[in-house]
Amino acid sequence: MIYLDNAATSAIKPDSVKEALCQAIQRDDLGNPGRGAHESSLHALLEVEAARTSVAKFFGAKDSQLAFTANATMSINLILKSLLGAGDHVISSCTEHNSVLRPLYQLAEEGVALSFAGLKKDSLQLDLASFEQLLRPNSRAVVVNHASNVTGEVIDLPACAKFCRENKLLLIVDAAQSAGIFPINLQADDIDVLCFTGHKSLYGPGGTGGIVLGDRMADVPLKAVISGGSGIRSFEKTQPREMPTLFEAGTANVFGLIGLHAGVEYLQNTGMAKVEARLQKLMRRFYEGVKDLPGLKIYGDFSDPAKRRAPIVGLNLGHVPAAVISDILATDYDIATRPGAHCAPLMHQALGTADQGIVRFSFSTMNSEADIDAGIAAIAEISRALT
Structure with missing residues (x-):
């Protein structure tokens, strides 16, 4: 085919990704990461953290700013539902995937107001100028894809970031169609939250993705959306609030993250x-x-x-x-x-x-x-x- x-x-994955996955699945020393002091747990934890370091660096972020998830859809759901609540207003666009639209529609049922920018009349470009007309006193965030999965058109990210900074809004970017396609740097691109998937152009396996939080997010209160095992502070009734534990309840996808690590290394080695x-x-x-x-x-x-x-x-x-x-x-x-x-x-x-x-x-x-x-x-x- x-x-x-x-x-x-x-x-079709690079040979290095195939080899990394085949070697990983044959190992007998990968236990549950962070769930014990024995060697198999430590080996698994080292693999997860090695992947975290590599992927975070790829996006110009610190290890502590990256939480792994199952895919971009999960990342977007987690950050939107962690951040937004009744009375907030969100600006998004008509170019979005349902991974953005459906969580927003669900939040609308809970009292979050939504506005969607359209396309320019003379092109298929997103009409960023209309963001100004959509702005409200209770506007909290702009949620946009970096590149359309229908046309391939790329948003003017610097202009979008400038609008967000001028109006004290958070910029949340769906990078499902751009991560691994062209360089993304969390700091240089002035992104507050980057959501990505591993199985597309990062060449990782399915079941991998993540949320990367910019520096400004350190002062933004976030709540847990999924709670469960964390390997730490087991007697607390609530999910620990610090990154990455806030978004990483449950056992990590160790084999998937080994594959994602290999995919990102392939991109970095290629340039x-x-x-x-x-x-x-x-x-x-x-x-x-x-x-x-x-x-x-x-x-x-x-x-x-x-x-x-x-x-x-x-x-x-x-x-x-x-x-x-x-x-x-x-x-x-x-x-x-x-x-x-x-x-x-x-x-x-x-x-x-x-x-x-x-x-x-x-x-x-x-x-x-x-x-x-x-x-x-x-x-x-x-x-x-x-x-």
């Missing part, structure tokens, strides 16, 4: 500048190969080759349902893509594709030029047959 659905998950350049090259190759096909519509602004984008190309052929195109690609060409609404209902409503959906191609450093060319040839052949 030619796998071009990397925005969903990176099914993020090289990773980003490779992904942009693959994306541009695909875009240039399909953009002039009859009946084809592409969603996103590709006019400037130097513009930073997530490696995603979303397209449709005429009025053919996206699911039909994706099924043909899978059945006749053995090419994996993602059709439909991509768990981003407001974005599809804004694009006018709620009924048709969009066929999403998304790329990884594990893809080759031959993969891209096969995708181009398949879409060209389908276009000739259907339009």
Whole structure:
């Protein structure tokens, strides 16, 4: 199979990640981390903390600022429900994934007010200028994705951070589609909370992710959302409040974190500048190969080759349902893509594709030029047959 659905998950992992996971699962000395003084517990704890150090450094943070979770969805749920309460107001956007939208809708039922910024009239860019009109006296936070999982468009993060600083708002960033795609530095990018997943472009296994808290969060009261075993202060009735224990109730995913550590090490050893350049090259190759096909519509602004984008190309052929195109690609060409609404209902409503959906191609450093060319040839052949 030619796998071009990397925005969903990176099914093809670097060899170093595969090797790290295979070696880890064969070990007999990895116990429950932090749950004893015996060697197997200590060995497991060392693996977890080694992963923490590597991932925190990758995002320009301290070890104590990173809590591991199961994925970006869990990270977003934990931070939003830990931070927000009745009477608060949140600004978000129409570009969000349901991992942001559904927790916000749930909080709205509990008294949190919501406002959503739309797209600019002349482009598919988020209208950051509208944030000013959405601002209220009780506004508490801005919650946005770094890159759209539908179009690959990247938010103007410096402008968003500037707005938050000027209005004393917290900036919470969903980095599911940007972590491992281009460099992110918690301090330099002025992010208060970064939520990420490990199984996409960080090349870790499923069941890994995290929350990274910026320096300003040290003075922000947070409550436990999930409580349970912590390995420390067992006679206390409440979950310990300090990071990372606040968000790490229960046994850590040791094997998963070993894999995540290997994925991040792969990126660091390769160099993020090289990773980003490779992904942009693959994306541009695909875009240039399909953009002039009859009946084809592409969603996103590709006019400037130097513009930073997530490696995603979303397209449709005429009025053919996206699911039909994706099924043909899978059945006749053995090419994996993602059709439909991509768990981003407001974005599809804004694009006018709620009924048709969009066929999403998304790329990884594990893809080759031959993969891209096969995708181009398949879409060209389908276009000739259907339009």
